Amino acid sequence: MDEPIRVLVAKPGLDGHDRGAKVVAAALRDAGMEVIYGGLHQTPDAIVQMAVQEDVDVVGLSVLSGAHMTLFPKVKELLDAAGAESVLLTGGGIISGDDMSKLEAVGVGQLFGPGARLADLVEYIEAEVARRRTTSRSA
Amino acid sequence: MRTVDPAAGGKPVSRSAKFVSWQEAFGAAKQREAPFESVSCEPVQALVTHEDVADLDVENDIGLPGQFPFTRGPYASMYRTRLWTMRQFAGFGSAKDTNERYKFLLERGQDGLSVAFDLPTLMGYDADHAHSLGEVGRCGVAISSLKDMETLFNGIPLGEVTTSMTINSPAAIIWAMYLVTAQKQGWKLDQLGGTTQNDILKEYIAQKEYIFPPEPSMRLVVDTMEFAAKEVPRWHPVSISGYHIREAGSTAVQELAFTLADGFAYVEACLERGMDIDSFAPRLSHFFNSHVDFFEEIAKFRAARRIYARRMRDKYGAKKERSMTLRFHTQTAGCSLTAQQPYNNVVRTTWEALAGVLGGTQSLHTNSMDETYALPTEKAVKLALRTQQLIAYESGVANTIDPLAGSWFVEDLTNKMERGAEEIFAQIDEMGGVVAAIEKSWFQREIARSSYQFQREVESGRQVIVGVNHHVEDGAEDEKIELLEISLETEKQQIADLHKVKAERSQAKVEQALDRIRADAKGGVNLMPAFMQASDAYATLGEMTDVLREEFGTYRETPTF
Numbered sequence: 228m229d230e231p232i233r234v235l236v237a238k239p240g241l242d243g244h245d246r247g248a249k250v251v252a253a254a255l256r257d258a259g260m261e262v263i264y265g266g267l268h269q270t271p272d273a274i275v276q277m278a279v280q281e282d283v284d285v286v287g288l289s290v291l292s293g294a295h296m297t298l299f300p301k302v303k304e305l306l307d308a309a310g311a312e313s314v315l316l317t318g319g320g321i322i323s324g325d326d327m328s329k330l331e332a333v334g335v336g337q338l339f340g341p342g343a344r345l346a347d348l349v350e351y352i353e354a355e356v357a358r359r360r361t362t363s364r365s366a
Numbered sequence: 367m368r369t370v371d372p373a374a375g376g377k378p379v380s381r382s383a384k385f386v387s388w389q390e391a392f393g394a395a396k397q398r399e400a401p402f403e404s405v406s407c408e409p410v411q412a413l414v415t416h417e418d419v420a421d422l423d424v425e426n427d428i429g430l431p432g433q434f435p436f437t438r439g440p441y442a443s444m445y446r447t448r449l450w451t452m453r454q455f456a457g458f459g460s461a462k463d464t465n466e467r468y469k470f471l472l473e474r475g476q477d478g479l480s481v482a483f484d485l486p487t488l489m490g491y492d493a494d495h496a497h498s499l500g501e502v503g504r505c506g507v508a509i510s511s512l513k514d515m516e517t518l519f520n521g522i523p524l525g526e527v528t529t530s531m532t533i534n535s536p537a538a539i540i541w542a543m544y545l546v547t548a549q550k551q552g553w554k555l556d557q558l559g560g561t562t563q564n565d566i567l568k569e570y571i572a573q574k575e576y577i578f579p580p581e582p583s584m585r586l587v588v589d590t591m592e593f594a595a596k597e598v599p600r601w602h603p604v605s606i607s608g609y610h611i612r613e614a615g616s617t618a619v620q621e622l623a624f625t626l627a628d629g630f631a632y633v634e635a636c637l638e639r640g641m642d643i644d645s646f647a648p649r650l651s652h653f654f655n656s657h658v659d660f661f662e663e664i665a666k667f668r669a670a671r672r673i674y675a676r677r678m679r680d681k682y683g684a685k686k687e688r689s690m691t692l693r694f695h696t697q698t699a700g701c702s703l704t705a706q707q708p709y710n711n712v713v714r715t716t717w718e719a720l721a722g723v724l725g726g727t728q729s730l731h732t733n734s735m736d737e738t739y740a741l742p743t744e745k746a747v748k749l750a751l752r753t754q755q756l757i758a759y760e761s762g763v764a765n766t767i768d769p770l771a772g773s774w775f776v777e778d779l780t781n782k783m784e785r786g787a788e789e790i791f792a793q794i795d796e797m798g799g800v801v802a803a804i805e806k807s808w809f810q811r812e813i814a815r816s817s818y819q820f821q822r823e824v825e826s827g828r829q830v831i832v833g834v835n836h837h838v839e840d841g842a843e844d845e846k847i848e849l850l851e852i853s854l855e856t857e858k859q860q861i862a863d864l865h866k867v868k869a870e871r872s873q874a875k876v877e878q879a880l881d882r883i884r885a886d887a888k889g890g891v892n893l894m895p896a897f898m899q900a901s902d903a904y905a906t907l908g909e910m911t912d913v914l915r916e917e918f919g920t921y922r923e924t925p926t927f
Contacts, residue, residue, distance in 0.1 A: 236927075240485070240497075240500070240501060241485035241486065241488075241489050241491075241497060241498075241501055242485060242505075243573060243574025243575055244573075244574070244613075244614075245574060245614075246613070246614050246615045246701075246813075246817050248927075249814045249817070249818070249927035250615075250814075250817055250818050250821045252927040253814070253818045253927055254818075254821075262927075264925045264926070264927045265925065266923065266925030267574055267923065267925070270497075292485055292501060292504055292505050293501075293504035293505065293740075293852065294485075294499075294500035294501045294504060296500070297499060297500030298500065321738070321739065321740075323739070323849075340705060341704065341705040341706075341738055342704060342705055342706050342831075342833075342834045344825060345821065345825055346825060
C-alpha cells in the first residue's frame with residue numbers, strides 16, 4: 228500500500244473567497260489524503276516553502292480573482308527552483324479554457340473550473356500522483 | 367375527529383378528519399424521485415394548512431406594513447410610493463472605465479450607484495504594492511487616491527444620487543475620499559446620501575477582506591457611525607450583510623441569524639461608547655442574499671424584519687420606529703449561477719429578484735448571466751437591469767403590499783425561520799457573543815460544514831443543478847458568450863497615474879496629515895476628520911492604511927476547514 232497522498236491546499240494573492248478551497252480540502256481528506264490547508268493571502272514564496280517543508284505530493288491553488296496567469300506560473304517557477312518539479316501543481320477557480328491550456332503548457336496540471344465534480348478531482352490526483360511516483364522510482 | 371400530527375415541523379398540530387383523509391390519499395400516491403428539500407437542505411412540507419398556523423397572532427405577528435413588528439414591510443405604502451432602488455454593483459479597470467459604466471447604467475434607468483473595488487483597494491494596498499501584482503482592476507475599480515475618486519464620479523452630481531460602496535476594512539478612508547470628492551463638487555455633507563458596507567464582522571466570518579484585528583476594526587466602525595450621526599445624517603454608515611455569508615455556503619437560517627447577530631454586536635458597541643440608540647439606529651441598513659429557493663428567501667426576509675423590530679425595541683430600548691425597522695438591499699445569489707449553459711442564469715436571476723421584491727427589499731442588484739466567467743459586459747448588465755424593470759412594471763407584484771402575507775405556507779415558514787434564528791442566537795450567546803465566536807472560528811466552521819454538505823448533495827444528485835448534474839450538455843453545445851476582459855495595461859496605467867499624483871502633491875501636507883492619523887489613532891479620537899484631511903492632501907489609500915497597520919496590527923486567521 229502506497230503512502231497516503233499529501234496535499235497542500237492554499238489561496239495565493241489577495242482573493243479571500245475560500246468556499247471552494249475548503250470544500251476541496253474536506254473532500255480530499257475524506258478520500259484518505261493528508262491535507263494541509265495553508266489558508267488565505269499567501270504569497271507564492273510562502274506556498275512553496277510550505278510545500279517543501281510539508282513534503283507534499285500536490286499543491287492545489289484556488290484563484291477566483293482573475294490573477295491566475297500571474298500566480299500559477301510563479302508558483303510553478305518557484306517549485307522547480309526548489310527542486311520540487313515532480314510536485315503536481317493543480318487547482319481551480321475562475322479560469323477560462325484557453326488560460327487552462329496556456330497554464331498546462333508551462334507545466335501546471337489539469338485545472339478544475341466551476342461545476343467540476345469532486346470525484347473527478349480526487350480521481351485525477353490519485354492517478355497523477357501514482358504516475359509521478361512510478362516515474363520517479365524508475366528514474 | 368382531531369388527531370395530533372407530530373410530522374408537521376416537530377410540533378403537535380391538531381388535524382381534522384378531512385386532513386387525515388388527505389394524508390391517506392397523499393400517502394397512497396406515488397412520489398417523484400426527489401428529496402423535497404430547499405437549497406438549504408431543509409425538508410419542505412408537502413402541504414401546509416390553516417391548522418399549521420392555528421396559533422399565529424395575526425395582529426401582533428403579521429400586523430400591517432409600517433407598523434411594529436414590520437413583518438409586512440418597513441413603510442406603510444412601500445412600492446406604491448416608490449419602487450425599490452435599482453442599484454447595480456459595478457466597477458472594473460480604471461476609474462475612467464467605471465465612470466463610463468456608471469453613466470451607461472444611469473442612462474438606462476438605474477437609479478442608484480454601487481461601487482465594486484478591486485482587491486488591492488479592498489485590502490488597503492496601492493496599485494504599485496507588491497501584493498497588487500496581477501490584481502489591479504480585475505475584480506473592481508482601482509482607487510489609490512482622491513484623484514481616482516474624483517475621476518470615478520466625474521460628471522455625476524453626488525448630491526443628486528445615492529452611492530453604495532462595497533468596502534470594509536478601509537471603509538472609513540474610502541468614505542473620507544468620497545466625502546471630500548463631494549465637497550469639491552460643491553456639496554455639503556448633510557446633502558449626501560449613500561451607504562458604506564463597512565461590516566467588518568462578516569469579513570472574519572465570510573468575505574475575508576480583513577486587515578486589522580477585531581477590536582480596532584470595531585473602533586473604526588463606531589467612528590464612522592458616530593461621524594455619520596453627527597455630520598452625514600442621510601448616510602448609512604454600515605450595511606450589515608448576509609450576502610457574503612450565504613455565498614460562502616451557509617444555509618438560509620444561518621445567513622439570517624449570523625447577519626442579525628453581527629448587527630446587534632455593532633449596536634452594543636455603539637451603546638458601550640455612550641451613543642443613544644435612537645441617534646444611530648435609524649441609519650443602520652442590511653444586505654441579504656436572494657438565493658434559488660423562492661419561498662425560503664421570502665420567509666427569511668419577513669422573519670428578519672420581525673426579529674429585528676422585537677430585539678431593537680425590547681432588548682435595546684429603541685423608542686423611535688425608525689430605529690426598529692430593518693431596511694435592506696438584496697443581491698441575487700452569485701453562487702447559484704452556473705458556468706454551464708449561462709443563459710439559464712437569466713432565468714435564475716429573475717425569480718431570485720422576484721423573491722427579493724416579494725420579500726419587500728428597498729434596493730436590488732441583479733446579477734448578470736456572464737458573471738460565472740468575468741465581470742459583466744454592457745449587454746449582460748443591461749439585461750440584468752431590464753429584469754428588474756420588467757418585474758417592476760409588467761409583473762404586477764409591485765401593485766400591492768406583501769401579497770404573500772396570510773399564506774399558510776409562507777407564514778409557517780416565516781415562523782420556522784424565526785425559531786431557527788433564535789436557536790442560533792442562543793448558541794452565540796453561550797460562546798460569549800459574536801467576537802468570541804469568531805475567535806473560536808465557530809461561524810467559519812459552521813459555514814464550511816454547510817457548504818460541504820451542499821456540495822455532497824450536488825455530487826450525489828440530490829440537489830439538482832440544471833446544466834451541471836442534470837440535463838448536462840457537452841461543451842460543444844454550450845453557447846460561447848462574449849466576455850469582458852481587463853487588460854494588463856490597466857495595471858501599468860494605474861501605477862503610472864499614481865506616481866504622477868505623488869509627484870504633484872505637497873509631500874509636507876501629506877506627512878502632516880499622516881501624523882495626524884497616527885495621533886488620532888493612538889488618542890482614541892474619531893479618525894474621520896483626519897482621513898478627510900489626508901485624502902484632501904492626496905495621501906494614498908496605502909499610505910493611510912499603513913499607518914493604521916502600524917498602530918492596530920494586522921490579523922491572521924487560523925486556517926480551518
